[in-house]
Amino acid sequence: MKADIDHWTRRLAALAAESEVPGASLAFLADGHVHTCATGVLNTATGAPVRTDSLFQIGSVTKVWTATQLMLLVERGLVTLETRVADVLPGFRVADEEASARITLRHLLTHTSGIDGDLFLDTGRGDDCVERYVAACADLAQTFPAGDSHSYCNSGFVIAGRVIERLTGTVWDRALREQICEPLGLRHTWTLPEDVLRFGAAMGHVEGGAVASAWGLPRSVGPAGLICATAADVVSFARAHLTPGALLADPAALREAQVDVPNPYDGGRQWGIGWSLDTWDGHQVVSHTGDTIGQHAALWMLPGTGTAVAVLTNGGRSAEFQHRLIGELLAALHTVTVPEPVAPPARPVAVDVRPYTGVYERAGSRIHVTDHDGRLRMRSEPTGILVGLAPTRTLDLTAVDATTFVGRDEDDSMWNAVVFERRASGVSYLHHSGRATPKVG
Structure with a gap:
């Protein structure tokens, strides 16, 4: 059953139906091989079927790719994680003057900058869109002083994308292809709609199963969440993070804990460089999820087993679906028990609210x-x-x-x-x- 793809195709379809997921794509790395299967439709309005080479939006899983890009530049000696953003981007600032001077690349990649970071601003389709977005961050307040705590920050990763542009001399999208996609041979990983539409592309579905009114996010937030890919390409990227020298000389450095997470029930209990970190049944679990407009992606790695799993969906009760699927898959592959999500206690707890x-x-x-x-x-x-x-x-x-x-x-x-x-x-x-x-x- 471990690598019985017919079995997993049936389970993928059954679990998707039970969670009202319109379409899903699964890829997993086991025993050195990537296995793929798919189910459902890309768009309920057209009925186009999901294939294993269909592209889904992976949303914030993009952040691991951006972190990898920046770490490639760190390995080249162009910067360090302690380099201040202002030293690479002259004139960089947020609303707080002290934070503007203090924020480092480590702060950006660990979500500890304190920047109030959910600015989804469309600055156009031009090659200067990321630069213009970062200029607009001058009005962003601090939720806490830089380095003081952890708060998920989309804006911080767009700023990291701009740092990549300055260091590589090209736009983030092109740097992504040159640094990661081309070296790894990822032919189904793209960011711009005109590239994605050359393939079968998923459409998001929102509350009630309706087709979303918009397809994707603005190009300006690309480094935080614009990648579209097949599940197989996502797993191939993860495989490079399990193989020293495949891309990074030391990919394990990215999964070293940097900060504890105040709400450990949202995902991992700690954060590394771009990765969420946790332990399941004695195994380190390195992961990231991503949400866009009606689409949801999840990527998990268990470095101790050499396993990576990517699940891409386009609506429905995606968190429920993905939790059940990863639980079944890891139980079959490695007899790993995935922890149950937080739930109300059996006995009520009295709290002064x-x-x-x-x-x-x-x-x-x-x-x-x-x-x-x-x-x-x-x-x-x-x-x-x-x-x-x-x-x-x-x-x-x-x-x-x-x-x-x-x-x-x-x-x-x-x-x-x-x-x-x-x-x-x-x-x-x-x-x-x-x-x-x-x-x-």
């Missing part, structure tokens, strides 16, 4: 937390460019312990964890979806 009520806000999101008869309710509203693209969500929260709560959508089996942090300074944070959102009212 009043200190957590209020308004929390960061770029792209405003969160209202209210007390309803001793229970918290969280309403998240998209702001800025995300209005109309991301839904407003309301979650009724159940306490797990004094600072951790969980909630889920009515039709979802997966719980979302919310962790509240109160500091001696009086500053309060809500940690959800990897982001630290400060309390503003």
Whole structure:
């Protein structure tokens, strides 16, 4: 059963149907070979079938590719992780003057810059779009001082992409091809729509199974989330991270823990250089996920076993689907048990919720937390460019312990964890979806 692709094709189709996933592509590296299968449709409006050579948006998994690009430049001696961004990008600044001077490449690649980093700004399709985006970061506030904590930061990776442009003398898209795609022979990995459309391309599906109103993200946020690829290409990229010298001389350096994550239930418990890190059943797990408009990608590596798995989907209850699939696959390949996601405790936990009520806000999101008869309710509203693209969500929260709560959508089996942090300074944070959102009212 380990490499029985007919079996996994059947399981992929069955699990996708149960989780209402329109289409999915799976690739996994086992016993030195890449195995692939696919199921469903690329677009429910057209019925075009998913094939193993179909391209999906991998979203924020792109960040590992950008981190790899920058680490290739570190290995060449052009910069170090302690190089300040301002030393590579003269004039670089965010709203906080001290942060502008202090932020290093390590801060960017570990999500510890403190930059309020969900600026989804369209600066056009020109080759200067990343440069123009970084200039617009001058208005971004700090959620915390640089290096003080961890908060997932899209803007930080666009800034890293601009550093790559300055060091390579070419645009990020072209540098990506020259540094990674061409050396690894990845012929189904692209960033621009006119390239993607030469292949079968997935369309995202949103709430209710409707086809998304927009296909992709602006080119300006490319280094943070614009890659489209086949599952096989994603696994081939991961394979290079399991093989010293295939791309990086020391890819293991990227999976050394750099910072603990305040909400360890969102993904990994720690963060490395571009990678999320965790331990499952005694095995180190190195991973990244990515969401775009109705599409979701997940990449896992177990370095101790030489295994890598990529699952790409275009809608439905994707987190549920991917959790069940990776659980079955790792159990069959290595008898590894994947931990169950966080869930409400068997016995209710009594917590005074009043200190957590209020308004929390960061770029792209405003969160209202209210007390309803001793229970918290969280309403998240998209702001800025995300209005109309991301839904407003309301979650009724159940306490797990004094600072951790969980909630889920009515039709979802997966719980979302919310962790509240109160500091001696009086500053309060809500940690959800990897982001630290400060309390503003």
